[in-house]
Amino acid sequence: MSLREVAMTGIATTPFGKHLDRTLGSLAAEAVTAALDDAGLTPGDVGSAVFSNAAAGVLSGQEMIRGQVALKGTGLEGIPILNTENACASGSSAAHLAWLSVASGQVDVAIAVGAEKLFHADKQRSFAAIESGTDLSLNRDGEDVEGGSVMMGAYAAAARAYAAAHGDITEALAAIAVKNRGFAADNPHAQFRAPITRDDVEASRPVADPLKLLTCSPLTDGAAALVFTAARPGDRVRVAVSTLVSYREGDSVVERASAQAYRRSGLAPSEIDVFQLHDACAYAEMVQYEQIGIAEPGKGAAAVLEGRTGRDGDAPVNTDGGLLSRGHALGATGLAQLAELGRQVRGEAGPRQVEGVRHALSVNSGGWMGGDYATSVATLLVAA
Template identity: 85%
Template sequence: MSLREVAVTGIATTPFGKHLDRSLGSLASEAVAAALDDAGVGPGDVEQAVFSNAAEGVLTGQEMIRGQVALKGTGLAGIPILNTENACASGSAAAHLAWLAVASGQVDVAIAVGAEKLFHPDKQRSFFAIESGTDRSLTREGEDVEGGSVMMGAYAAGARAYAEAHGDVREALAAVAVKNRAYAADNPHAQFRTPITADDVEASRPVADPLRLLTCSPLTDGAAALVFTAAQPGDRVRVAVSTLVSYREGSSVVERAASEAYRRSGLGPTEIDAFQLHDACAFAELAQYEQVGIAEPGKGAAAVLEGRTGPGGDAPVNTDGGLLSRGHALGATGLAQLAELGRQLRGTAGARQVADPRHVLSVNSGGWMGGDYATSVATLLVGG
């Protein structure tokens, strides 16, 4: 099938953090208005919307028509609205569908919107909502974290296995957390912006060995939106390719999604100027260095310790602070990742700007099948 070229012409994120006084719809509306303004279009120009949310059904009982409800005050009422729920990869799945709608020629303008409110008076409800993105038919042995997240238990088990094979990872995990917080210090939309040190990481509360509080992503509220349009001369951010894969036993979904993006774009890892990776915890980021080709197997820890993934490195990762410091508002996360890469290509990322980026890659993954993510989306953007 022949696909036409698509540009990202509107980019918006709300501040991420605790928004107890805001509704999901108000966060979504803020992101939509800002993205449309950035694209220079009005609600009447949009022909399709894709709305992303992961946890609202569990936390509030609002199911089935979340997008129609959240977007009812945005001027988008009446157009086709699709709802995506794909765990932590919901936002990038929404972007994938909006891109496909424009690339296929079905519409000329589409918007992907992601919004999430994870803060709840009963924190256990929030953890339960996140756990609903795991395969509930599997046993939890070795994965449960008392009073906390099954996912962090699974990541911790992976980190211990990695350390047994390649050596202690605690220093590298701290380095990931410190790097991402340093980037977030220059991101006005990030949840946590105060710089931290390795000592701060070590002093933070243990979660599941070797993970500590500052190496785990926080609960977050927030929204993000992207406008996709048929590409025109002068567009500064274009979609080279978007690939979406699902769990298959015996293979890494992250590796498969990234490899397919490289294959279809004709680019390789060394040609990527900035990455956004799914750092639900510091070990997740480290492991993905190897899965997307930044580092050779067993060399992920060295990549961050040598400064390769930080400012001035050859493979900067999570320049907006990532999930660890920007925050992980499930349904908005994938879109926030792409928003950051769009700003990098535009040259508007301020103090965290990467020098002359041309090709950038986001990998956003979600859900858990007991040994790997349930799904992963890789989106490769190029500068115009």
């Protein structure tokens, strides 16, 4: 089937952080209104909507029709509304479906909306919601973090195995945290913006060796929305390709998703000007340097220590602060990643703008199957 060219014409993110006084619907509505305004469209122009949320079922009990409930009052009532729940990759999965609905010719305008409220009076409920995105049938020896996140235990176990094979990565993990906070300092929607140092990282509370508090993404509330339209003259950002893959024993979903994106777009990793990677912890970002082709196997630590993934490097990563500093609002995360890349391609990223961006890649992954993510979505944007 031939696909139409699709543009990303509307971009919006709410501030990320602790929004105890806000409802999920109010956050979603804020993002919808801003994204449609950015696209110069009204709710009546939208042919379909895809709503992304990962944790409301556990935290609030709202299941099955989350999008229909959250989008009440936005003007989107009555149109097809799909709900996506795909762990931490829920947002990019929503973007994938919205893009596909336009690319296939089903509609001319689609909106992807992601919203999440992770803060809860009982923090263990929040951790339980996150844990529900892991394969509960697996033995968790070595993964549990007392009073905390099973996911961070899994990342820590992987980081220890990596360090045993390739050498100490403590400095690299701290460098990633410092780098991402430096980018977040210039992002008014980031949850944490105060600059940090390597000493700050080292002094922060241990989570699971070798991870410290400042090398782990925080609980976050927030929303993001993107508008996709059939490409027209004058559009500035085009979706070159979106690929979605799921867990398969024996290989990496990040490698497969990004490899498919490179192959279908005809671009190589060296041709990508800016990246968004799923830095649920600093180790996750570092190992993905290798999985997406920024660094050779075993050389991920060198990539950040040499400055390659920083503001002035050849492969800047997570220019909005990433999950570590922007915050990880599960269902909104993948959309927020793409919002940042859209701004970079437009040249509208302000002080964090990378010069001359024409190609931008987001890789958003989610869930955990014991040795790898359950799913991964790679989306490649290009200047129109």
